[in-house]
Amino acid sequence: MKRILAILMLVCAQPAWAEILVPVRTIRAKEIVTAEDLALKSADVLGALSDPSEVIGKEARVALYAGRPVRAGDVGPPAIVERNDLVTIRFTRGGLTIMAEGRSLGRGADGEAIRVMNLSSRTTVTGRIASDGTVEVN
Template identity: 55%
Template sequence: MRFLALILLFPTLAQADSLVATRTIRAQTVLAETDMTLVAADIPGALTDTGAALGLEARTTLYAGRPIRPGDLGAPAIVERNQVVSLAYHAGPLTILTEGRAMARGGVGDVIAVMNLDSRTTVSGRIDAEGMVQVNTNP
């Protein structure tokens, strides 16, 4: 009876699940359900939910059996390196639209460097949902 009371008073530690890759996944691959699985292990820094990684793109190579961390994933790229993109600069009521060449690839919300094709200067901007790079937004 005392043993049962001890078990009820001190429950066993719950072990968290961690997300690991089921196969080697190359960078720039969008993750599907078959690419990952949950294992009964508490791996520091690893994701704990398949829904958090589903549909995201691997930023680095993910090896089979190794944990998947948030920094390993990002939004799927909609702008490729060297792609000509629209640049938009906003300052108050003024908006300047021009074209630029992307110096890196990125997804929605990523900040990338873009070379303005007219002036040949490099600026940084955030990629929006349409693939346009917003150099500066109104406050």
């Protein structure tokens, strides 16, 4: 019995190795990650991603260095609105829709909140980016 406990303690004391994703080259922020940019590596890193489908086609939010683990916060959906882009601001309430031209004050992806300046009134509003690039204000 003591021998079995000793073996169990020895086995449990060993780190659990898993396959994690690492870039094969340095990927700069705002670049789209492709399958050729990634490799699997055996390591024991908490929070590192291991499923390529969670990374491929996403945009690097920070620089990803070769051989270092990729974490969930390092990548996100690709931005569809860039800073200083001209966008359409849309306000809808009931059957009323008001649209105006605005300038984005940041960059973001579909569904993200962004600040936009209304070019007519010079008022700054916050809205959510729609898939077509318009900014919907409540």
